[in-house]
Amino acid sequence: MTTAVLSIRGVGKRFGAVTALRDVNLEVRPGEIVALVGDNGAGKSTLMNIICGSSPADEGSVTVEGSSLDSLDAAKRLGVGVVYQDLALAPHLDLAENMFLGNEIRRGPMRVLDRSRMRVEAEGAIQKLGITTLKDVRLPVARLSGGQRQVLAVARAMNWARNLILLDEPTAALGPKQVGIVLDAIRTAAAQGLGVILVSHDIPKVLKLADRVVVLRHGTIAADRPPAGMTVSEVMSLMVGEDE
Numbered sequence: 588m589t590t591a592v593l594s595i596r597g598v599g600k601r602f603g604a605v606t607a608l609r610d611v612n613l614e615v616r617p618g619e620i621v622a623l624v625g626d627n628g629a630g631k632s633t634l635m636n637i638i639c640g641s642s643p644a645d646e647g648s649v650t651v652e653g654s655s656l657d658s659l660d661a662a663k664r665l666g667v668g669v670v671y672q673d674l675a676l677a678p679h680l681d682l683a684e685n686m687f688l689g690n691e692i693r694r695g696p697m698r699v700l701d702r703s704r705m706r707v708e709a710e711g712a713i714q715k716l717g718i719t720t721l722k723d724v725r726l727p728v729a730r731l732s733g734g735q736r737q738v739l740a741v742a743r744a745m746n747w748a749r750n751l752i753l754l755d756e757p758t759a760a761l762g763p764k765q766v767g768i769v770l771d772a773i774r775t776a777a778a779q780g781l782g783v784i785l786v787s788h789d790i791p792k793v794l795k796l797a798d799r800v801v802v803l804r805h806g807t808i809a810a811d812r813p814p815a816g817m818t819v820s821e822v823m824s825l826m827v828g829e830d831e
């Protein structure tokens with residue numbers, strides 16, 4: 588069996604009197620697409636925030652390839668790419684500059700932005716993911732459609748991710764065609780060996796896309812299994828707890 592790229596062991600998290608997560612254990616292997624589903628308040632965002640390093644666990648351990656993932660710096664160093672729900676794009680900057688936001692390429696003694704190199708590399712990264720909807724990397728993001736912005740945020744995360752990519756509702760506000768583009772990009776990333784964790788409320792889509800479905804309920808894992816043979820209503824029951 589392949590070694591896990593991400594290992595979560597005995598993770599717990601409290602907010603005051605609220606136990607958001609309790610004894611969560613989860614492994615993701617390279618190339619695996621894991622869907623994280625659960626009712627509102629189940630702890631999905633809390634778990635994603637722990638895995639992206641923005642809010643460390645109170646107990647337990649999170650490791651990527653054996654190294655502890657306990658801060659945003661560690662997440663960056665360990666090659667964890669994140670697509671945030673609000674996308675975190677800069678509308679006045681162009682596509683290429685957004686691809687390199689926080690990782691800008693500079694040149695010369697004055698360390699000026701190397702826009703032409705960022706454009707060439709951004710084009711390469713977009714091509715590598717098989718994305719054809721982003722044609723001109725010099726276009727300001729303000730000129731893109733909602734779907735194109737979503738695709739760009741996914742492409743950026745995939746470009747920087749070396750081990751793992753996290754997506755929170757990546758297709759929530761999209762039309763069918765753009766959904767297809769985002770899902771294809773996710774499949775491409777997995778095929779290139781990244782582990783993928785995807786939070787989604789779209790259970791039919793999850794059952795088609797994921798290699799494993801992980802159901803969170805009141806902060807604990809209620810199910811962790813391959814989607815083969817699972818029905819939408821079965822997943823819903825696992826989410827709310829009318830077993831089984």
Ligand SMILES: Nc1ncnc2c1ncn2[C@@H]1O[C@H](COP(=O)(O)OP(=O)(O)O)[C@@H](O)[C@H]1O
Nearest residue numbers: 602605607625626627628629630631632633634
């Ligand atoms: N920053 C916070 N402060 C206090 N309580 C929080 C905070 N974040 C999450 N919670 C609580 O933790 C539980 C899990 O929340 P969350 O992870 O956002 O669930 P989900 O994303 O599955 O809807 C909820 O009871 C929520 O109210």
Ligand SMILES: [Mg+2]
Nearest residue numbers: 628631632633
């Ligand atoms: Mg949430």
